[in-house]
Amino acid sequence: MQWTYFIYFAVAAAIxxxxxxxxxxxxxxxxxxxxxxxxxLLIFAAFIAGMWLSLERPPLRTMGETRLWYSFFLPAAGLVxxxxxxxxWILSFAVLLSLVFVCINLFKPEIHNKxxxxxxxxxxxxxxxxxxxxxxxxxxxxxxxxxxxLARPAxxxxxxxMELCDSLVYVGLAxxxxxxxxxxxxxxxxxGHYWSWDPKETWAAATWMAYIIYIHFRLHHPSRxxxxxxxxxxxxxxxxxxxxxxxxxxSAGNSVHVYG
Amino acid sequence: xxxxxxxxxxxxxxCGGLLLTGIMLQFAVGKVxxxxxxxxxxxxxxxxxxxxxxxxxxxxxRAGLLRWLxxxxxxITAVSALLLLVIIMGLTRQxxxxxxxxxxxxxxxxxSMENPAGRMGFMQMTSAWPFALLFLYMLxxxxxxxxxxxxxxxxxxxxxxxxxxxxxxxxxxxxFGSGDLRRLRMTAPLNSPEWxxxxxxxxxVELPLAVELKSFGIDEYPPKLMLMDNSSGAILxxxxxxxxxxxxxxxxxxxxxxxxEVVKYFPAAAALINSDTTLFAExxxxxxxxxxxxxxxxxxxxxxxxxxxxxxSFMFPPIPLPLSDKVSLIMPDRExxxxxSEVTVYTKGGDRRRALIEVNRPMAIDGWQIYQxxxxxxxxxxxxxxxxxxxxxxxxxxxxAGIGMMLAGAVFLFLSKPxxx
Ligand code: HEM
Numbered sequence: 001m002q003w004t005y006f007i008y009f010a011v012a013a014a015i016x017x018x019x020x021x022x023x024x025x026x027x028x029x030x031x032x033x034x035x036x037x038x039x040x041l042l043i044f045a046a047f048i049a050g051m052w053l054s055l056e057r058p059p060l061r062t063m064g065e066t067r068l069w070y071s072f073f074l075p076a077a078g079l080v081x082x083x084x085x086x087x088x089w090i091l092s093f094a095v096l097l098s099l100v101f102v103c104i105n106l107f108k109p110e111i112h113n114k115x116x117x118x119x120x121x122x123x124x125x126x127x128x129x130x131x132x133x134x135x136x137x138x139x140x141x142x143x144x145x146x147x148x149x150l151a152r153p154a155x156x157x158x159x160x161x162m163e164l165c166d167s168l169v170y171v172g173l174a175x176x177x178x179x180x181x182x183x184x185x186x187x188x189x190x191x192g193h194y195w196s197w198d199p200k201e202t203w204a205a206a207t208w209m210a211y212i213i214y215i216h217f218r219l220h221h222p223s224r225x226x227x228x229x230x231x232x233x234x235x236x237x238x239x240x241x242x243x244x245x246x247x248x249x250x251s252a253g254n255s256v257h258v259y260g
Numbered sequence: 261x262x263x264x265x266x267x268x269x270x271x272x273x274x275c276g277g278l279l280l281t282g283i284m285l286q287f288a289v290g291k292v293x294x295x296x297x298x299x300x301x302x303x304x305x306x307x308x309x310x311x312x313x314x315x316x317x318x319x320x321x322r323a324g325l326l327r328w329l330x331x332x333x334x335x336i337t338a339v340s341a342l343l344l345l346v347i348i349m350g351l352t353r354q355x356x357x358x359x360x361x362x363x364x365x366x367x368x369x370x371x372s373m374e375n376p377a378g379r380m381g382f383m384q385m386t387s388a389w390p391f392a393l394l395f396l397y398m399l400x401x402x403x404x405x406x407x408x409x410x411x412x413x414x415x416x417x418x419x420x421x422x423x424x425x426x427x428x429x430x431x432x433x434x435x436f437g438s439g440d441l442r443r444l445r446m447t448a449p450l451n452s453p454e455w456x457x458x459x460x461x462x463x464x465v466e467l468p469l470a471v472e473l474k475s476f477g478i479d480e481y482p483p484k485l486m487l488m489d490n491s492s493g494a495i496l497x498x499x500x501x502x503x504x505x506x507x508x509x510x511x512x513x514x515x516x517x518x519x520x521e522v523v524k525y526f527p528a529a530a531a532l533i534n535s536d537t538t539l540f541a542e543x544x545x546x547x548x549x550x551x552x553x554x555x556x557x558x559x560x561x562x563x564x565x566x567x568x569x570x571x572x573s574f575m576f577p578p579i580p581l582p583l584s585d586k587v588s589l590i591m592p593d594r595e596x597x598x599x600x601s602e603v604t605v606y607t608k609g610g611d612r613r614r615a616l617i618e619v620n621r622p623m624a625i626d627g628w629q630i631y632q633x634x635x636x637x638x639x640x641x642x643x644x645x646x647x648x649x650x651x652x653x654x655x656x657x658x659x660x661a662g663i664g665m666m667l668a669g670a671v672f673l674f675l676s677k678p679x680x681x
Contacts, residue, residue, distance in 0.1 A: 077674075084675060118598055118619035166678035174674035181663050181670075190620050192443060192631050192651045194659065195434065197386055202350040209343040213336055219679065220332035241350070250353055 001050030003064075009047040010071075010102045016040030017075050017098070021091040024082060033091060037079045044072050066126040067101045074098035074134075085167070093141075097134065124186030128179055135175035136239065139211070142168035143236040146229040162225055165232060166218055173211045180204055199249065203242035210235035266328050271337030278397055279341065282390030286381040292392050294357065297439025299654075306436035309396075313403045317411075320404065330404035338398040345394060349385040352377050357387045358460045395435065402428050419672030426665025429658060437655025444650045445633065448473040453606060457650055469626060471648060474602040474614075478641045480594035482507045483527075483550040483571055487516055488580065488590045496587065503592075506552055517559050520589070523566070524553040531576040538579055540568050546642050547575025550594060556583055574639050601632055601646040617648070628652050 020037035023029030048068055051059040059065035078094025081087065142165045149161050183204070184194040195201060214231045221227070241249075261269050297305060320326035328334055381388025406424045409417055444457035448471045455470035484503040487496040495501035497516055504513040509525035528548040529540040540551040551570040558564055565583050571591040572578030580588040600618040607626050615623040622631045629651045636643035 081675075085677065118596060121598070122620045163678060163680070170673055170676060170678055174670040177666060177670040177673070181667055184663060188656075189622065192622075192629065192649050193441070193653070194656075194663075197349070197354065199350060199354075202346060206343060206346045206350055209339055209346065213339050213343065216332050216336050216339075220336065222679065238347075246350075249351065 001047065001054045005050075006047065007106060009043055010106065013040040013044040013047075014095075014099060014102060016043065017091075017095040020075075020079075021095045024091045025088050030086075034079065034083065037075060037082075037091065041072065041076055041079070048072060064105050067105050070126075070130055071098045071101040071105070074101070081171070087167070093137075097137065119190050122186055122190060124182050124189070128182040128186055131175050131179040131182060135172045135179060136243070138168050138172035138175065139236060139239060142172060143232050146232040149225070150229050150233075158225055162218075162228065165228075169211060169214055169232070173208075173215065176204075176208055176211065180208060199246045200242065203238065203246055207235060207238040207242050210238050264324065266325075267333060268337060271333050272341070275337055275341035275394060275397070278393045279390050282388070282393045283380050285389040285393075287379070289389075291381055291384055291387045292389060294387050294438050297436065299440055302436045302439040302655075306432065309399075309432075309436070313400065313407065316400070317404055317407045320408075329401055330408045334401050335405060338394070338401050342391075342394050342398050345382075345385060345391050348377075348382055349391075352382055352385075354385060355383050356460065357384055359384070395431075399428065399431055399435070402431070419669060419676055422665045422669030422672060424669075426662045426667075426669050428662070429665065430662025433655040433658035433662065437653065437659070440652075440654050442650075442652040446471060446648045446650055447645050448601075448603070448648060449645045450474075450476070453604075467628075467650065468608045469628065470606045471630065472604045472606070473646050474604060476601050476635060476643050476646045477599070478596045478635075479598040479600075480641070481505070481597050483552070483591050483594050485513070485515060485520060485552065485554070485569065486590055486592060487518070487583075488588050490582070490586055490588055495592075506550075509552075515589075518583070518589075519557045519559075519561065521555040521557070522552055523555055526551050529570070531570065531579070533576075538568055540570065547573045549573040549576050550591065551579070552591065554581060554589060556581070556589060574642070599632060599635060601648070603630075603646075605630070622651075627654065 016036045017040040020033045020035075020040065023033035023036060048059060051065070051068070059068060074094045074097050075091070078091050081090045081094075145161050145165050145168070149158060154161075183201075187196065188194040210231065214228065214235060217224075217231060218228055261273070316326055316329070320330065375383070377383055381390065385391050402424060406421070406428055409420055410425070413421065442459075444459055444465055444467070446454055446457035446467075448454045450473050453470040453472040455467050457465050457467055459465055482505045484505055486501060486503045488494070489496055489498075495503075502516045504515050504520065506513070506522055506525050509522045511522045511525075513520045513522065526540060526542040527550050528542065528544045529551040530543040530545060530548055531551070532539045532541065540553070549570050549572050551568055553566070553568055555566040556564050565581060567581045568579055569581040569589050569591050570576065570579040571593050578591070580590045582588045598618060600616055602614070602616055603623070604612060604614050605623070605625050606612050609626070611626070613623075613625060615625075617623050617630055617632045619632050622629045624630075631649040631651065632646070633649045634647035636645055
């Protein structure tokens, strides 16, 4: 197996996944959605297995190789969530994210041999960043829903949209937590300690706490929608500061997270 | 207020009270000296905290007010108050915890003394009394919540248990173990065992182990060619500097509209410098540098200039190739891909181990972790010493146990359904 064959496997898998995602939107499409998604996963898994055999090592070394796993696990996770929770949108969302990684591998493979400074050359680098990226997307979606409700308070649908926000935040917070803990484990290996209150870490902690508050507030006061929506906006604001705002703060002094 | 059941007002008032108490303590006795929590005091303090937790838990079966402490409102207000301090921390520049803000060091930073944030301890937040009190309060609540649910554990509480017990375990060990954390810096010269290191204050510490540097090496990325503006020294094109990697010769490369023909490429070469000419000969020696003999044409293909270009080293100067009055072809310093130290470590117990230490690949021995930190930047690959960081954190396994539980808990969170309204 070689990278040159990737396009055939990727296109075949993508067609299956897209079909599965479309079926999920139809009332009677549940079985077909699962069948199509599984076929896509099998095709993609075959490519990974082939690479594994021909490289004689797990394909986990270069950035391109790790992206293979994300392209695979995103639809897989989407499928599990769909089977458990029956959200119509989750497959489309997962497939879309996965296709981003597939496309990067197809169109920008030269990133494989780009110079990475030694501290970034770690098996934790890709998971840490990509898990945060997914969380970012999911929590962004929750914030959009909240802003929509704040701007146009639709009385009838409010509970439904709040429930959607809840499930998005559960998924998003799960990813934020995993991203943060992967970061901690990596920091231990790279810099000697798992948590140093570097400005980026400080804002990550603040973001995480804001969403913890949201979850518990919702559990305790399910009917206080407005406050909950403002909490979502607040949490996303903190996430923005964590993402790029820190670079402009006086506290960023000599952050280890500022590269180049 | 203060009528049962308590709500947000009471919860926030308690947090406000703790904050004020913390600020007053900070003024009265100065910051929390976390170093004092070193063995066995950290262990004792941790044990006392756990005993307090259990006593409160047992007592809360009788006293309704104590039961409030393991409720959602207490949790929400406590996390919110702590969040406020974390945000303040994110907005203020933090000084290292070992520095004494109120004395000589403050003169250097020149801002801490008059600055109210510095006075209240906010410039060393993690060792400030307000932070410590609110953190312990939050941890106490988290512990009580966890105990209450675990004391009548059912399988459907597994996700809850993993998240809350995991967080409690990690935070507990991180906080009460912080006094036992040792981080030292050692500069190890080639071929001579070193057993001394310095702590954050640059005080010398003798270690129960010795590190002997056998060899040091840097793997570098292939050299790059770039264009430089002769007058400003800026890399061109401005804003998005372009560069091409040289990996073999002969080769023809394209660089921002110029055609660069690599006639000869020596990864390691020595320069022979005369008054008006510079030549390179391929040679692997101490101080050798990468060099390229290039023939550069402009977009029309007209032969323009040819000559040597090199990144230089501590032995040889960098050699640019001027293409015009305005532009030169240059080779910037090569970027390190990997730096590594081959060492032999001797322990007091008579143990002796060889290892290769790299960034991201520390060596573990006798409860210590040895990290590659730095080297002699001026000599680069030919550094004659290597700088290591030595870390000891006996509470780490407990923190990792907590992190493991939280990772499993996150999977539960991912799969769990929010409550229906
Ligand atoms: C890792 C971070 C945390 C996550 C993911 C999390 C998540 C949750 C979830 C999903 C529940 C509902 C569980 C159920 O009812 O089955 C819950 C309940 C609760 N959590 Fe948390 N939580 C976290 C941290 C905290 C912290 C830091 C505190 C307190 C300081 C806290 C206090 C509580 C309380 C009081 C309840 C209600 C328990 C009960 O009614 O029995 N949680 N949490």
